[in-house]
Amino acid sequence: MNGVEGPRMVDRTELLESALDSLAEGMALAAQDGRVALWNRAAETITGYANREMVGQRVREMLDALVVGGAAHWIRQTYAETASRPGSARRGSLVHVRHKLGHEMPVMARVLVLRDGLGTRIGGGVIFHSAETVAALPHGEIGEDSSIAQSQAEIEDRLAAMHEDSLRNDIPLGVMWVTVDQARGLRRTHGEPAVEAMLEKMERTLAGGLKPSEEVGRWGDDEFLVLSHERNAASLAAHAQVLAGMARTTDFRWWGDRISLTVSIGVAQAQPGEGLGELLERAQAAMLASVHAGGNHISAMQGRSACSPS
Numbered sequence: 273m274n275g276v277e278g279p280r281m282v283d284r285t286e287l288l289e290s291a292l293d294s295l296a297e298g299m300a301l302a303a304q305d306g307r308v309a310l311w312n313r314a315a316e317t318i319t320g321y322a323n324r325e326m327v328g329q330r331v332r333e334m335l336d337a338l339v340v341g342g343a344a345h346w347i348r349q350t351y352a353e354t355a356s357r358p359g360s361a362r363r364g365s366l367v368h369v370r371h372k373l374g375h376e377m378p379v380m381a382r383v384l385v386l387r388d389g390l391g392t393r394i395g396g397g398v399i400f401h402s403a404e405t406v407a408a409l410p411h412g413e414i415g416e417d418s419s420i421a422q423s424q425a426e427i428e429d430r431l432a433a434m435h436e437d438s439l440r441n442d443i444p445l446g447v448m449w450v451t452v453d454q455a456r457g458l459r460r461t462h463g464e465p466a467v468e469a470m471l472e473k474m475e476r477t478l479a480g481g482l483k484p485s486e487e488v489g490r491w492g493d494d495e496f497l498v499l500s501h502e503r504n505a506a507s508l509a510a511h512a513q514v515l516a517g518m519a520r521t522t523d524f525r526w527w528g529d530r531i532s533l534t535v536s537i538g539v540a541q542a543q544p545g546e547g548l549g550e551l552l553e554r555a556q557a558a559m560l561a562s563v564h565a566g567g568n569h570i571s572a573m574q575g576r577s578a579c580s581p582s
Contacts, residue, residue: 296436298379301386301397302331309395318379318402320372335398340368340376366425369400377402380429410552412451412492420490427489427497434499435548445542446508447551448498448515449559450478453534453567455494466526467494474533477522481515495559505541505572512537512570520568536562539572 289310292299298315302308311326319338326334335343368376381400388394411424431447438445452474459467471494478488478496491497498515502508519535538558542551558573565571 297399297401299397299399300326300331300334301384301395303395304393306330306332308334310397314401318400319369331397338369340370366422367400380425409549410556412449412490412495412497415493420493423490424492427487427491427499430487430489431497431499432548435542435551438542439545442544444501444503445551446500446502446505447540447542447555448500448508448512449491449538449540449552449555450496450498450515451492451536451559451563452494452519453536453563454531458531462526462529469526470524470531470533473524474519474522474535477518478515481518497555502541505539505574508539508541509570509572512539516568516570534568536565536567537570538562539570541572541574 292310293313295312295314298318299310299312300308300315301310308326308329308331311321311323313323315326316322332343365381366378367381369379370376379400379402381398384397384399385393386395386397409428411428414420414424434443434445437443452471455467455471458470471490475488475490475496478498482488482498483500485501487499488496498512500508500511502511516535516537519533522533524531524533536559538555538561540551540554540558554573558571561571561573562569
């Protein structure tokens with residue numbers, strides 16, 4: 273054709289592999305025979321194992337070698353959580369993995385089931401990313417015997433995904449850091465079972481006031497994190513006021529005692545290019561300002577200064 277060669281046609285498989293290699297999350301996909309068919313670049317970076325070392329391995333044997341303590345328990349737990357809490361597989365769960373160099377590291381991982389257009393299972397896999405940054409971010413206090421580490425890891429995983437989406441696609445992201453004012457006193461007077469019962473009821477109350485795209489999760493022994501897509505800081509603070517009002521009307525009783533509850537909330541709206549750590553630091557500082565104001569209060573942290581909507 274006039275000696276001019278046209279553009280090279282790229283097949284769908286090459287496009288797909290290129291797209292998967294561009295992901296920040298590690299991905300291991302297995303075909304129907306149970307052997308690894310794809311191990312992307314992020315998986316190489318996270319684990320230290322190259323594509324040529326993993327492709328062709330049986331995925332179950334590969335996971336047993338990588339997951340500390342073996343993969344069987346983690347896989348059973350993942351499917352159980354998926355059945356009892358729809359959407360939990362999307363968030364993933366915390367698991368420890370052995371790097372090729374020998375050290376252990378935490379990752380957030382979730383099981384993926386692949387089906388064709390008719391719903392027939394054609395393969396599966398695992399998607400994962402490093403969770404080592406979790407400890408570096410501001411979190412609520414957790415006691416030595418606390419059982420909420422998994423819940424904290426799940427809401428952290430979702431927050432990280434929403435934050436990345438906010439940076440890439442300019443989607444509004446707001447954070448409410450909520451602490452229950454009476455939790456510590458209740459722990460002293462009525463014990464840990466009363467506190468946990470109260471916090472479970474408070475979480476249901478907060479969840480009842482959320483919009484479909486919002487989420488709430490435990491962020492500490494006495495604290496929650498609410499993730500929101502409110503369009504600006506003013507809307508976020510107004511929404512926090514509504515949640516605080518719902519908290520005040522929560523009817524919590526313990527052995528016949530009716531206990532009045534209030535919350536202190538710190539709100540922070542993500543700013544363009546802002547890191548996740550800085551966003552959480554602002555929300556935490558605003559929450560502490562609400563506590564220091566006497567509780568039952570909403571504070572917003574904008575940049576380096578806090579203002580009090582209530």
